[in-house]
Each structure stands twice: as structure tokens, then as C-alpha cells.
Amino acid sequence: MRWKNLMEQTVYENRWFRVNLADVELPDGRHLDHYLIRMRAVAVATVVNEANEVLLLWRHRFITDTWGWELAAGVVEDGEDVAVAAAREMEEETGWRPGPLTHLLSVEPSNGLTDAVHHIYWSERAEYVGDPEDDFESDRREWVPLKLVPDMVARGEVPAANMAAALLMLHHLRLG
Known part of the structure; x- marks a missing residue:
């Protein structure tokens, strides 16, 4: 089952990482807000x-x-x-x-x-x-x-x- 990330919005950012809020569509069609951290390698x-x-x-x-x-x-x-x-x-x-x-x-x-x-x-x-x-x-x-x-x-x-x-x-x- 694949979750789909429909859109992300940055809520905080610095030189090491970004905190984003994603609109995620679940396999059954429901949506949820999911926070994620985008980081440098x-x-x-x-x-x-x-x-x-x-x-x-x-x-x-x-x-x-x-x-x-x-x-x-x-x-x-x-x-x-x-x-x-x-x-x-x-x-x-x-x-x-x-x-x-x-x-x-x-x-x-x-x-x-x-x-x-x-x-x-x-x-x-x-x-x-x-x-x-x-x-x-x-x-x-x-x-x-x-x-x-x-x-x-x-x-x-x-x-x-x-x-x-x-x-x-x-x-x-x-x-x-």
C-alpha cells in the first residue's frame, strides 16, 4: 500500500534541516497531515x-x-x-x-x-x-x-x- 504525498509546506527551516507539513493521501482515500523533516546528507x-x-x-x-x-x-x-x-x-x-x-x-x-x-x-x-x-x-x-x-x-x-x-x-x- 502506497501513501501519496500530495503537497508539502515548510513550517520551519535552518541551515541543517526543514520541518514540513505534508498533505498525505492514504490508500483508502483518507487524508492526514504528517510532519516530516527534510535533512542534508x-x-x-x-x-x-x-x-x-x-x-x-x-x-x-x-x-x-x-x-x-x-x-x-x-x-x-x-x-x-x-x-x-x-x-x-x-x-x-x-x-x-x-x-x-x-x-x-x-x-x-x-x-x-x-x-x-x-x-x-x-x-x-x-x-x-x-x-x-x-x-x-x-x-x-x-x-x-x-x-x-x-x-x-x-x-x-x-x-x-x-x-x-x-x-x-x-x-x-x-x-x-
């Missing part, structure tokens, strides 16, 4: 080194008041290549410049509410270039053994679904 990156350790950030998310492990991530700027954005975010947030990036997966973390797409990349090497420019993004940055990832996800230490999916995929690719 997000680029995510990490590296898995020769010891099968993954570079992670330990950070607090004030919205949910939770701590957890994440990968470096941020919005793709207008006209910016997604892989370039992923590399930029990783360097800004960790102080590590990734080698050639490989696309791992793209996910829609909340497709019932937003059109956000997170494009996740990884590299097999990185060069430390100094303290992170955006050191306020995380409490610490650590190389974590990839073999620990499934248990970390199971314990809720990787609360963001997009990050959990990426880390489990990397675990599968490198150790599975």
Missing part, C-alpha cells in the same frame, strides 16, 4: 587499522542524555563530494586523516520521520595529523578492538542505530 567515516582496531569517539548526546561510542560524522556541505566530507569530518573530529575511503553502506536512520541518509565510509589506514580541530565533539577518541563490537552494541554502548549498523558491518567484513 550526513557523511560518516572511520578507519580499521592492521590490528583490527576501529577508531571511535566517546561522546555525550544532550538530546537523549546518553553517552556512547560513535564514528566521526557531519553534514555534507552544498556541492561537496560525500567521501570528501567524510574524510573532512574524520580529521576535524579525531585528528586522524584517513587514507583512501571505501563506501561501506548508506542508511536511513529514521525514515518514518526524516529523509536523512547517512553515507558511511571506512579506510584501512590513517595518518595522525594532530589534535582534533573539533575536540568539543567528543570526550575522547580511542582505538577499540573490532572483536569487541558485537558485545558493545548488545550492551547499548553504541546507541545510534547508524553507528551500530556500520560497526557490525565492519566486524563482519574484517573478522566474519
Whole structure:
């Protein structure tokens, strides 16, 4: 059954997202008002080194008041290549410049509410270039053994679904 978006009107907008109100026609002909969030693409990156350790950030998310492990991530700027954005975010947030990036997966973390797409990349090497420019993004940055990832996800230490999916995929690719 397909829902039809007949029209959208923006009710709020800033540089990161728009909140729209849509007139949606249901398969039985009824209509409903549905709020949705239109978002910019997000680029995510990490590296898995020769010891099968993954570079992670330990950070607090004030919205949910939770701590957890994440990968470096941020919005793709207008006209910016997604892989370039992923590399930029990783360097800004960790102080590590990734080698050639490989696309791992793209996910829609909340497709019932937003059109956000997170494009996740990884590299097999990185060069430390100094303290992170955006050191306020995380409490610490650590190389974590990839073999620990499934248990970390199971314990809720990787609360963001997009990050959990990426880390489990990397675990599968490198150790599975």
C-alpha cells in the first residue's frame, strides 16, 4: 500500500534541516497531515587499522542524555563530494586523516520521520595529523578492538542505530 504525498509546506527551516507539513493521501482515500523533516546528507567515516582496531569517539548526546561510542560524522556541505566530507569530518573530529575511503553502506536512520541518509565510509589506514580541530565533539577518541563490537552494541554502548549498523558491518567484513 502506497501513501501519496500530495503537497508539502515548510513550517520551519535552518541551515541543517526543514520541518514540513505534508498533505498525505492514504490508500483508502483518507487524508492526514504528517510532519516530516527534510535533512542534508550526513557523511560518516572511520578507519580499521592492521590490528583490527576501529577508531571511535566517546561522546555525550544532550538530546537523549546518553553517552556512547560513535564514528566521526557531519553534514555534507552544498556541492561537496560525500567521501570528501567524510574524510573532512574524520580529521576535524579525531585528528586522524584517513587514507583512501571505501563506501561501506548508506542508511536511513529514521525514515518514518526524516529523509536523512547517512553515507558511511571506512579506510584501512590513517595518518595522525594532530589534535582534533573539533575536540568539543567528543570526550575522547580511542582505538577499540573490532572483536569487541558485537558485545558493545548488545550492551547499548553504541546507541545510534547508524553507528551500530556500520560497526557490525565492519566486524563482519574484517573478522566474519
